[in-house]
Amino acid sequence: MEPDDALGDELGNLALDFLHTVRRTRHGVEDLLATPSNLLAWLDQHRDVGPTRGLVGRVSVPDARTLLDEARRLRADIGALVEASATGQPVPGLPLYGLNRVLTATRWSWRLAPVPSGGAVLEAHGEDTHALEALGPIALAAAHLVTSVDASRLRRCASPPCGTWFLDTSKGGRRRWCSMARCGNREKAATHRGKRRTS
Template sequence: MAPTDEWIRDGGRVCLDLANTLRDRWSVPHETLVDPSDLTRWLHGAGLLATEGLPSPSDATLHQARLLREAIDRAVLTTAEGRLPTQDDINLINETVAAAPRPLLQLTITDDHLTTSSTDTPVNDATAALGLIARDAIDLLVSPEVTRVRVCASDRCGLRFVDRSQGGRRRWCSMSRCGNRTKAQRHHLRLRTPDTNDSAAGMEDKPYP
């Protein structure tokens, strides 16, 4: 993550982190990729661009990034619910992934067997970086992990994330942010709201005048 990176990256997948660049989806959406330089900084912070000093992408590339973001968001949430994404969203993701470079293929030994693994390396072009994000989305959409995609339970958040907790009961995008804040708000509300049952019981215990 770049030192000047102010984005939240708690999605667990780079494609979900891109979806989360549109904040406050629960209310009035807030755009964080305002201009092409924002996209450059976000991609560099995600480890997808080899250097932050590259020329800013065009307005068209920024527009493509936003379209990809929304297509991924719709496709993932739809698939997580056991339904198929729209053909338009599938086409957009497929068109974007075409710009991704071929993954670096390597040999590895796993459980005493020779296998292959592939890794993506940072690129020098924003369009290719978007292709890497599309590739990550495709990998998520066809994996069992897609059923673990959640939306933060805070009514003032809406960030998407992969729940990798052992019991699959993670509710917050971040316990240190939304989890603790929500619990503190509920505790404060309980302190301010008297328990009507306790009040009624107290009145019954008092002798009539």
């Protein structure tokens, strides 16, 4: 994985980071979740985002294969829900069903745990019942996107062919790219080259 796929991807929401595991590049579509171990590594990398601590790392090998199918399905459902939300369309039925399937599979208890550096973090403790539970935090983040986020702040990266969805949490609300390092600098360099050609 590229370094910018680690934590701090800056997309503003765990479900959007998850959506970004499939991406358009100039070489075509790239899927970071090619194998079960890719998925487990991704979940492990993102377990400290929001209430996901303590939920991953307990998935057995056969479960991981099923989980990968489920994860890809969930990812497609999240894509459809985000698109509908951003464009003001009615919530599509099948993706909603898919998301709810994951949400209802999670049986968590919650605990607020103090952080040594100050403050506290919300921790979820899952019953060890269903591998699908490992996807629960992603589904929860997607539900938050659809229910509690200003849809005008849900945007696609302006750099073709990227088109990655991100949540604009900037003060002015004029963010254009999924990541400055990934797309912003490339676009700026292209604009600069264009200016030099015309001058």
